[in-house]
Amino acid sequence: MTEGVVGARTPGSGDLFQLLRDGRPRTRAELAVLTGQARSTVAGRIDALMATGLIAPAGEATSTGGRPPATFAFNPASQVVLGVDLGATHARLAVTDLASNVLADLDAPLAIADGPGPVLGWVAETGTKLLETAGRSPDELAGVGLGLPGPVEHATGHPNNPPIMPGWDDADVPGLLGARFDAPVLVDNDVNIMALGEHRLAWPEVADLILIKVATGIGAGIIADGALRRGAQGAAGDVGHVAVPGAEEVVCRCGNVGCLEAVASAQAVAAHLSAAGLEVAGPADVVALVRGGDVTASRAVRQAGREIGAVLAATVSLLNPSVIVVGGILAESGEHLLAGIREVVYRRSLPLATQHLRIVVARTGAQAGVLGAAAMAADHALSPAAVDARTA
Template identity: 40%
Template structure:
């Protein structure tokens, strides 16, 4: 590869192409203010790196037609892993999130960060080899984990089910084997990001709520995943609706949304009523069978969850509320909608849609992959990769 100057403008050029802000040579020249010669130099670097390609002719508004520039989505791959309580799903995807290869392992999260991440990185290298790719073809890594994440430090916080992960720099552990940009994300944020890009891309403001054994949410604001100052944005499950007389929550507080509406609290109430259940799946089996006590508890959970969502709707004013997770279905959504439209401000609900999520078993890992792509295509990351390629040539 030619040893060219690869200042920030190279990464910015790729950003304009990837976002669709400028997709022809002329548009890029106008957008950046670079000369045609300098722009050609920058684009040549991106072509040689395999990051962009030229496609069909653009329809001209005047003057000569020019070819459309786009990401070369098949040249590089991204590794993504969805770490669950008792399994890890690993995907190798292209830059659009389409799955190239997949592996499902039974390793529990309790095995600890070094063991789990060692398996993920080793599996990633195997998938690369199985698909005829080299480690240098990997553009980034995305990890979805069942805990809040401190993004500044690359570590999980309030680990809950992630015992043995405290104090570990997750990004550092991954990059010891795979030295590429790495994103560590809360599992609900990863799910919400995937739902947004796949099904609700035309909406800039989306609230995703996962209602399962626990409850959490992801906030998409102005088209971007909003994490908050400490990464704690969206922790709707621990909003305290009944702090004075509510039941004890798993977090140690009283009256949290989870203690009133999560899968584990429904299991608790069913057991108190004499039913032999131990998991959220057991409770939902009773709902599917039409058991009145289970159906009534789920509807009540929907109304309670809907109150918490209503407060978020009034604060965030999303266009769409997407409710996913194991509890989702007609009974839960009916209760959620009832409360959202009753308790939210009228202006916030004028055109609001409250819909059922469409996530599948791959969505968490897919969201992590798409977040990894976004990180890898940031100007600084692109410039760093181009410097590496230039030095290796």
């Protein structure tokens, strides 16, 4: 950044720290070369970072003559974050260090329809107990990341007309939860945090990735050029309400007809199988039938994959991802869903766009969301501006 330009920020300790986030030990001399800053400046900033605990001595480098130089590395154990993934009927919480290593976690049933007061009160109480389980104090909490099953305006953290969350519209989630934790609270929708978690922990080398969650609804999280893309109102990736050719007669809960969610979600497949005479109460029964070898259920899931593939084919041509990750409960049914998606995407998309495209099931499984929420909180706490504020 250029000094003297109005609004420009002079690189400080926060920028130096970013070079150490990969965990690799470096000497003062190496950091001076990488930053182009004077050794005295680098030494002062290392001292400031060590005072916060964010970096720590990491031994000595190989000597080239004389006393071996000291090295310094990121210390992810210096603080912790709380990740929270809330679904329609469940909650997952995890306390992790600043490098996403899980120290304590918990899965529990929870009804999002109970409203923001009871739900966030439970989150605060349970999160505090989980910190104790991890052997950490509230003073060590650097931030809270929370995922919600509906549209969220990320800049404010307020839900935006969430269809399955009565009483949550425009609720001040960061304010309500921040009153219980003396730490920043970041909020996003559940699919975005799943995409972030899967990208960070399973595909860090991939710059362009789409995660599609196939559960009660269908949504996508978009990683483009290495960053999560949310769109103008936080509605990017809402593929569940893209119209599917040939499905015009199916009414969606959004009021339109022929939406992908109405014909290919886990709930839609369950309803289809129930109407066909199978004993299916919900998505978990669909997964059980497919795993048990039921032909009717397997064919229904594969057809759902084809419908999803028809929408993803256009997305592939538009965004050209390297990887499409399929998550959500219907992905637990095995290869039938993936086979249907691959069948249509590879047939309809341009060969150039699919030449190296991989379509895979989520590697982080059900933990993708809570790990992504924790990573979101850690990213905020470790941003250059936040680190500068701590070392000022």
